[in-house]
Amino acid sequence: xxxxxxxxxxxxxxxxxxxxxxxxxxxxxxxxxxxxxxxxxxxxxxxxxxxxxxxxxxxxxxxxxxxxxxxxxxxxxxxxxxxxxxxxxxxxxxxxxxxxxxxxxxxxxxxxxxxxxxxxxxxxxxxxxxxxxxxxxxxxxxxxxxxxxxxxxxxxxxxxxxxxxxxxxxxxxxxxxxxxxxxxxxxxxxxxxxxxxxxxxxxxxxxxxxxxxxxxxxxxxxxxxxxxxxxxxxxxxxxxxxxxxxxxxxxxxxxxxxxxxxxxxxxxxxxxxxxxxxxxxxxxxxxxxxxxxxxxxxxxxxxxxxxxxxxxxxxxxxxxxxxxxxxxxxxxxx
Amino acid sequence: xxxxxxxxxxxxxxxxxxxxxxxxxxxxxxxxxxxxxxxxxxxxxxxxxxxxxxxxxxxxxxxxxxxxxxxxxxxxxxxxxxxxxxxxxxxxxxxxxxxxxxxxxxxxxxxxxxxxxxxxxxxxxxxxxxxxxxxxxxxxxxxxxxxxxxxxxxxxxxxxxxxxxxxxxxxxxxxxxxxxxxxxxxxxxxxxxxxxxxxxxxxxxxxxxxxxxxxxxxxxxxxxxxxxxxxxxxxxxxxxxxxxxxxxxxxxxxxxxxxxxxxxxxxxxxxxxxxxxxxxxxxxxxxxxxxxxxxxxxxxxxxxxxxxxxxxxxxxxxxxxxxxxxxxxxxxxx
Numbered sequence: 001x002x003x004x005x006x007x008x009x010x011x012x013x014x015x016x017x018x019x020x021x022x023x024x025x026x027x028x029x030x031x032x033x034x035x036x037x038x039x040x041x042x043x044x045x046x047x048x049x050x051x052x053x054x055x056x057x058x059x060x061x062x063x064x065x066x067x068x069x070x071x072x073x074x075x076x077x078x079x080x081x082x083x084x085x086x087x088x089x090x091x092x093x094x095x096x097x098x099x100x101x102x103x104x105x106x107x108x109x110x111x112x113x114x115x116x117x118x119x120x121x122x123x124x125x126x127x128x129x130x131x132x133x134x135x136x137x138x139x140x141x142x143x144x145x146x147x148x149x150x151x152x153x154x155x156x157x158x159x160x161x162x163x164x165x166x167x168x169x170x171x172x173x174x175x176x177x178x179x180x181x182x183x184x185x186x187x188x189x190x191x192x193x194x195x196x197x198x199x200x201x202x203x204x205x206x207x208x209x210x211x212x213x214x215x216x217x218x219x220x221x222x223x224x225x226x227x228x229x230x231x232x233x234x235x236x237x238x239x240x241x242x243x244x245x246x247x248x249x250x251x252x253x254x255x256x257x258x259x260x261x262x263x264x265x266x267x268x269x270x271x272x273x274x275x276x277x278x279x280x281x282x283x284x285x286x287x288x289x290x291x292x293x294x295x296x297x298x299x300x301x302x303x304x305x306x307x308x309x310x311x312x313x314x315x316x317x318x319x320x321x322x323x324x325x326x327x328x329x330x331x332x333x334x
Numbered sequence: 335x336x337x338x339x340x341x342x343x344x345x346x347x348x349x350x351x352x353x354x355x356x357x358x359x360x361x362x363x364x365x366x367x368x369x370x371x372x373x374x375x376x377x378x379x380x381x382x383x384x385x386x387x388x389x390x391x392x393x394x395x396x397x398x399x400x401x402x403x404x405x406x407x408x409x410x411x412x413x414x415x416x417x418x419x420x421x422x423x424x425x426x427x428x429x430x431x432x433x434x435x436x437x438x439x440x441x442x443x444x445x446x447x448x449x450x451x452x453x454x455x456x457x458x459x460x461x462x463x464x465x466x467x468x469x470x471x472x473x474x475x476x477x478x479x480x481x482x483x484x485x486x487x488x489x490x491x492x493x494x495x496x497x498x499x500x501x502x503x504x505x506x507x508x509x510x511x512x513x514x515x516x517x518x519x520x521x522x523x524x525x526x527x528x529x530x531x532x533x534x535x536x537x538x539x540x541x542x543x544x545x546x547x548x549x550x551x552x553x554x555x556x557x558x559x560x561x562x563x564x565x566x567x568x569x570x571x572x573x574x575x576x577x578x579x580x581x582x583x584x585x586x587x588x589x590x591x592x593x594x595x596x597x598x599x600x601x602x603x604x605x606x607x608x609x610x611x612x613x614x615x616x617x618x619x620x621x622x623x624x625x626x627x628x629x630x631x632x633x634x635x636x637x638x639x640x641x642x643x644x645x646x647x648x649x650x651x652x653x654x655x656x657x658x659x660x661x662x663x664x665x666x667x668x
Contacts, residue, residue, distance in 0.1 A: 133580065133584075134580070135579070135580055135583050135584075146517060149517065149524065149525040149526075150525050150526050181569060182565075182569075183480060183483065183564075183565055183568040183569060183572075190483065190565070191483040191484050191563075191565040192483075192484050194565075214569075214572045215568075215569050215570070215571070215572030215573030215574070215575070215576050216572045216573070216575055216576030216579065217576070218573060218576055219576040219577065219579065219580040220576065220579070220580075228569070229525075230517075231516075231517055231524070231525040231528075231566070232565070232566055232569055234517040234549075235515060235516075235517060235548075235549050235562070235566055235569070235570050236549070236569050236570055236573040237549065238517075238548045238549030238550045239549030239550070239552060239570040239573050239574050239577075240549070240573050240574070240576075240577045241549070241550055242549050242550030242551070242552055242553040242554065242574075243553065243573075243574045243577040243578060243581075244577060244581065245469070245550065245553065245554070246467065246468070246469055246553040246554075247577075247578065247581050249469050250467075250469075251585075
């Protein structure tokens, strides 16, 4: 049976084109029915063109308002009562869709999801989880990357359980290793938050907790899930993105500097294309909001149609894996 | 007049060879006199060989003990009373040397420096500052990267003053821009520590504070100095290192994957060499411990002779710039 996924058609920087085309791509490739939320008069012609006469399960759900990247999240969530985000997430709450995807304002998406969907039982705060590539080829999961900046040990314990369940059931990693992001492997290394959290995590029997991990372990396969507060995770994520941008720019410049290199660059073009693909966040479809009562995926504002298609696929995989019931029963037993 | 720099000859992973050869390189290139601290019987033959009969101002200062990477910092600092670090830093305290360099145990070096040198007046805690490459070519400074994990707003204010003075006087950046590392540019973005710190930094007249900055600003030239607590900075630094390792490995693998790419790789070898050089921390000679009453540079354990040579150069530049008096007078007036 196809999975119903609802998409905020007005989320990304270039909305609604990438959303509509991504929805059509997803409906063509995966066993999904896609509901595009937005102004019908703008979506209809783009959808008609994208479908090229093909019959595919892509539908339009009208909404008259949308939240922009410039909107202040808290204010927009309150004032725009017919926003694409709110209309879309209500469909998830009412069981008319199994998951929601947006490429829009992250703060607004998190706030709307929290308000409309509510929290899973046993979870105090949601966490935004992002997938990182590793040297070993399997992805790793970093959370929280910005949903909650000031966390207490209980929040981090809940994040650990949520990350473990997601890595196991959606990323299909067998008994994923969960680490606490710190500044050294020894138990005594860390700040007051991580030192207070460590014994709680060690006492958990429902996950495979391995101890403290460091920033570099995000990429070398030593850990499958790294847990931290949203401030630390967000700083780390943006530092990672900055490093990748610097390295790409440096490499490009170095390659330009000699004639031989220019020839070399031409010949190794295929290799670079593959290299870029590895770093391409759009392959993973965006960040996952864990802890809310439903499925909510938040993509980059720069999402193109392929990223939207992947986001829809990830939302469907998340919904089918029934991660949320696993999180609730794990937290109940801990 | 040459600057006297004292070097822990037993610090790096492959000590004492890189230290001795690096000292000779530095004495040959720069206006410095280098004092190598360590067991005379081990250092003497290596020094004789490295000098190849040349007369250079490189001297041996005997010390019978040294702290290893496996030593627990606090314990080693207490128990090894004739350690190379302690003997070397005492020479700085007594005015017999203008600066100290070690490629050894960072925790032990920081603790010994704090104990032997004491703190600058107006500084409560030292900060470890590291230099990062940027897209624009000028370096940026990130501090603290691990000296103090739990900080209060006053600590961060002091770090900001120290970073500004170092960037201005040693990195020679004109009126360097100082930012507070956070998760968004707006004043309200951040955690409780950064939100409490921001107004204090805005009130400082002795530095060029520009507001919140993000992880990616470390590399794009939007800021010259980024200030954070040691936990956040250490996680960011290790995430950056992990990203660079991942990207290098991915690129190598991508290049191996096709015959054309192999040819391309051969031809663009020179470009890669330059690319790697850009990312090479050893160019910058290590991290700088700011806030202690003296000059202390802490290099990577993997430092080779070139990194040691650069570390000695940086120590001499730091000593000549008289950063510390600037920090004290700035903090007095704020």
